[in-house]
Amino acid sequence: MRYIIYFITGFILLLLLTWSTNIDHLIAGAAVVLVGTVLFGGYFTDRPLKFLQLHRIVVFAIYVPIFVWYMVKANIDVAYRALHPERPIKPGIVKIRTTLKTDIARVFLANSITLTPGTMTCDIDGDILYIHWIWVQSEDLEEASRIIASRFEVFLRRIFE
Amino acid sequence: MISAIGWIIIWIGVLFDVLGAIGLVRFPDVYNRLQASTKCVTLGTFGIMVGIFMIHGFSAMGIKALICGAFLLLTNPVAAHALMKGSLHFGVKMWKGTIVDNYGKDKLGSEQIERGGG
Numbered sequence: 001m002r003y004i005i006y007f008i009t010g011f012i013l014l015l016l017l018t019w020s021t022n023i024d025h026l027i028a029g030a031a032v033v034l035v036g037t038v039l040f041g042g043y044f045t046d047r048p049l050k051f052l053q054l055h056r057i058v059v060f061a062i063y064v065p066i067f068v069w070y071m072v073k074a075n076i077d078v079a080y081r082a083l084h085p086e087r088p089i090k091p092g093i094v095k096i097r098t099t100l101k102t103d104i105a106r107v108f109l110a111n112s113i114t115l116t117p118g119t120m121t122c123d124i125d126g127d128i129l130y131i132h133w134i135w136v137q138s139e140d141l142e143e144a145s146r147i148i149a150s151r152f153e154v155f156l157r158r159i160f161e
Numbered sequence: 162m163i164s165a166i167g168w169i170i171i172w173i174g175v176l177f178d179v180l181g182a183i184g185l186v187r188f189p190d191v192y193n194r195l196q197a198s199t200k201c202v203t204l205g206t207f208g209i210m211v212g213i214f215m216i217h218g219f220s221a222m223g224i225k226a227l228i229c230g231a232f233l234l235l236t237n238p239v240a241a242h243a244l245m246k247g248s249l250h251f252g253v254k255m256w257k258g259t260i261v262d263n264y265g266k267d268k269l270g271s272e273q274i275e276r277g278g279g
Binding site: 089093094121122136139 | 177180183187189190193195196197199200201204205220221224225228238241246249255256259260261262263264265267
């Protein structure tokens, strides 16, 4: 089942990339996507159909603009630190604990943390994430988890779990 | 009109790329430099892609730019994460102003912070 979903997704992506319905393109593309499916389909998520549920898509659509806003804020923050004459940084690696359970949700959490203000994921070990923080506000595990992760977990739990 | 907005977004993207490069020069160690380069270059390049999409609309080039942008958002943090973990395990020391290193304490035996000297 998940191989079929993977094939369809890959084929749609290929159609968007080539942007042509020429029969040669379709046949060659289908062959390439088939090879990709056989090789990598096993790594695909277990229950792909649950990502088509309407409420997940709605929450995702809300999440994207909020995420872009955090990204813009992160960039202004880094630009400020880079341009400030005294270079105000106080870096360190802190631990946080996530409440998310599935792997894919944790991957998205780690990526979101990397792209948002001053924080960057070094490693994931079970439910512990190691975060490089450019301006350490708290070394405490619970406090740091609340500052860094909770604002994304609210959304990601509804999208991926 | 749409094309003008596209050009503005492209130039904002270029501006963020430049700021990322400045951060790369000014920050003291690998980890802080990765922060600057990952964040600014991701948003900057994503901005350029969105600008191209706005100028060309739903054509072959516009859609390609949009898909490139989406892949950039997914893969750039992963690449930065790999670089960071690689540097930690390779033993690249952190800047002497670093105040805490829980990763080194837990996984590598001791804090990987540069002591004394320059």
